[in-house]
Amino acid sequence: MSRSASHTNAAWRNLFLQFCLLLSLAHAEDFYRLLGISRDAAKKDIKKAYRQKSLEFHPDKNKEEGAAEKFAEINRAYEVLSDEEKRKIYDRHGEEGLKQHEAREAGGGGGGGGFDPFEQFFGFGGGRQRQDQEQRTPSVDVPLKLTLEEIYSGATFEVTYIRQVLCLKWEMCMKTNQECQGPGIRVKRQQIAPGFVQQVQQHDDRCVARGKMWLNNCSECPNKTEAEKIDLTVDVTKGIRDRESITFEGVADEKPGYKAGDLNFVVMEAPHPEYHREGDHLYKTMEIPLVDALTGFSLTLTQLDGTEFTITIDDIIECDETLRVPGKGMPRRSGRGFGDLFITFEVDFPDALSEEQKKALRQTLGAETVDTSRSEL
Numbered sequence: 549m550s551r552s553a554s555h556t557n558a559a560w561r562n563l564f565l566q567f568c569l570l571l572s573l574a575h576a577e578d579f580y581r582l583l584g585i586s587r588d589a590a591k592k593d594i595k596k597a598y599r600q601k602s603l604e605f606h607p608d609k610n611k612e613e614g615a616a617e618k619f620a621e622i623n624r625a626y627e628v629l630s631d632e633e634k635r636k637i638y639d640r641h642g643e644e645g646l647k648q649h650e651a652r653e654a655g656g657g658g659g660g661g662g663f664d665p666f667e668q669f670f671g672f673g674g675g676r677q678r679q680d681q682e683q684r685t686p687s688v689d690v691p692l693k694l695t696l697e698e699i700y701s702g703a704t705f706e707v708t709y710i711r712q713v714l715c716l717k718w719e720m721c722m723k724t725n726q727e728c729q730g731p732g733i734r735v736k737r738q739q740i741a742p743g744f745v746q747q748v749q750q751h752d753d754r755c756v757a758r759g760k761m762w763l764n765n766c767s768e769c770p771n772k773t774e775a776e777k778i779d780l781t782v783d784v785t786k787g788i789r790d791r792e793s794i795t796f797e798g799v800a801d802e803k804p805g806y807k808a809g810d811l812n813f814v815v816m817e818a819p820h821p822e823y824h825r826e827g828d829h830l831y832k833t834m835e836i837p838l839v840d841a842l843t844g845f846s847l848t849l850t851q852l853d854g855t856e857f858t859i860t861i862d863d864i865i866e867c868d869e870t871l872r873v874p875g876k877g878m879p880r881r882s883g884r885g886f887g888d889l890f891i892t893f894e895v896d897f898p899d900a901l902s903e904e905q906k907k908a909l910r911q912t913l914g915a916e917t918v919d920t921s922r923s924e925l
Contacts, residue, residue: 578625578643579624579625579628579629579638579643580625580629582601582621582622582625583597583598583601583622583625583626583629584597584601585597587639589629591630591716591717591719592716592717594626594629594630595626595630595714595716598622598625598626598630601622602619602622602623602626602798603778605618605619605622606619606796606797607619607797609780609781623798628646630719632719634646634649637649683730683731683805683806683807684806684807684808684809685800685801685802685803685806685807685808685809686800686801686809687800687809687810687811687812688800688801688809688810688811688812689793689812689814690811690812690813690814691813691814691816692705692782692784692794692813692814692815692816693816693818694784694788694815694816694817694818695818695820696817696818696820696823696825696852697852697853698784699784699786699787699788699815699817699878700786700787700851700852700853700878700879701786701852701853702783702784702785702786703784704781704782704783704784705781705782705784706779706780706781706782707779707780707781707782707813708777708778708779708780709777709778709779709780709799709811710775710776710777710778711775711776711778711799711800711801711802711811712773712774712775712776712801712802712803713773713774713775713776713801713802714769714772714773714774714802714803714804715768715769715771715772715773715774717768717769718768718769718772718773718804720766720768720769721762721763721766721768721769721772722756722757722760722761722762722763722804723760723761723763724759724760724761725755725759725760725761726759727755728752728754728755728756728757728758728759728760728761729749729755729758730755730757730758730805731755731756731757731803731804731805731806732751732752732753732755732805733749733750733751733752733755734749734750734751734752734754734755735747735748735749735750736748736750755805756804756805757804757805760805762804772803772804773801773802773803778799780796780799780811782794782813784815785881786879786883787828787878787879787880787881787883788815788881789815789827789881790815790816790817790825791814791815791816792814792815793812793813793814793815794812794813794815795810795811795812795813796810796811796812796813797810798810799811823852825878827878827887828877828878828879828880828881828886828887828888829877829878829887829888829889829890830876830877830878830887830888830889830890831889831890831892832889832890832891832892833891833892833893833894834847834891834892834893834894835893835894835895835896836865836893836894836895836896837895837896838895838896838897838898840865841864841865841866841867841893841895842864844860844861844862844863844864845860845861846858846859846860846861847859847860847861849876849889851876852878857876859871859873865893865895866895867893867894867895868892868893868894869892869893870890870891870892870893871890871891871892871893872888872889872890873888873889873890873891874888875887875888876888876889877889
C-alpha cells in the first residue's frame with residue numbers, strides 16, 4: 549500500500565473514531581438520568597438516590613409492567629457511578645467504552661491499548677467475556693407463618709427489616725493493591741529460581757475487590773457497614789404454596805466487594821382444625837349418622853373466606869366414602885380457577901338397637917324375620 553493511501557485510511561479511521569466517541573458521549577448521561585442526579589453528584593448523593601430508586605422499582609413492591617427492567621437498569625447505573633474508575637470511563641467513553649474496559653479486565657488486562665470504538669463496531673479484538681462470577685453476601689430466610697385463610701384470600705404485610713449497609717464514605721477507606729484479585733483473594737508472586745516466578749493465592753479479608761484493599765482503622769468508615777432500617781411490603785399471592793419464598797432481591801446485608809444477597813420470606817402453612825391441603829385441593833373428614841347415610845341429607849359448609857355453600861346428597865353413603873366437590877378447593881397459584889374439595893364420610897353406627905327398632909329395620913329393608921325365641925340343641 550502506498551504512503552498516501554495509508555495516510556488516507558488513517559484519516560478516515562480517526563474521523564470514524566471521533567464520530568463513535570461523540571455517539572458514546574451523547575449517551576453518557578443516561579445513568580445519571582436513571583438515578584435522577586446531576587453529573588457532578590457526590591458519592592453520598594449517588595447512594596441516596598440509588599436507595600430511593602431501587603425501593604421504588606423493586607419488582608416485589610412495584611407490579612407495573614417494566615418495573616423489573618427498570619430495577620436492573622438502576623442497579624447497573626449505581627454499580628458504575630459508585631465506582632470512581634468506572635465512572636470516569638463512562639463519562640469519557642460512554643457505556644460501550646465501559647463494556648470494553650470490563651471485558652479487558654475480565655481477561656486479565658490483555659490486549660493493551662485503551663478504548664477503541666473501531667474494534668467495538670467492527671468486532672476486532674472484542675475482549676474475552678467476564679469469567680469471574682460476582683460474589684454475594686449470604687441470603688437471609690425469614691419464616692412467614694400463615695393461616696390457611698390468609699393463603700386462601702391473599703394478604704399484605706408491612707414489615708420493617710434492619711440490615712447492614714455500606715457507610716456513605718466506605719470507598720474512602722480503600723487503597724490500590726494489585727495483588728488483590730477479588731473479595732478475600734490475594735495473589736502474591738515470588739521468585740523461586742532465576743527466570744521462574746510462582747503465583748501463590750492467599751485468603752486476605754483486607755482485599756475487597758480486584759485491585760482494592762481495605763484500610764484498617766479508617767476513620768471515615770471504621771466498621772465498613774452501618775445499620776439501616778427499611779420498610780417492605782410483603783404481598784402474599786392467593787394460593788401460595790407451603791415452603792414457597794417471597795423474595796426481595798439484593799436486600800440482605802451489604803459488604804465491600806460483594807453484591808447483597810436476597811431476603812426470602814418462607815411461607816410456613818399453619819395447621820387447620822378442619823381442612824388439610826395438598827396442592828390446590830382441600831380435604832375434610834366428616835362424621836354422619838347412619839340415618840343420613842341411608843336416606844340422604846343436605847350439608848352447608850363454610851369456605852375459608854367465610855362464604856357458605858350447600859351440597860345435597862340423595863344416594864346412600866358407604867363408610868369411608870369420599871365425595872368430590874369441584875371448584876371448592878384452594879385458589880390456583882396461576883390465578884386460573886380453584887382446586888377441588890374432597891369430603892370423606894365416616895358413618896356413625898348406633899351402639900345398640902331395641903327389638904322394636906330391629907323389627908322395623910327388617911321390615912323396611914325387606915329382610916326375613918328371624919325367630920329368636922327357639923333354638924336347636
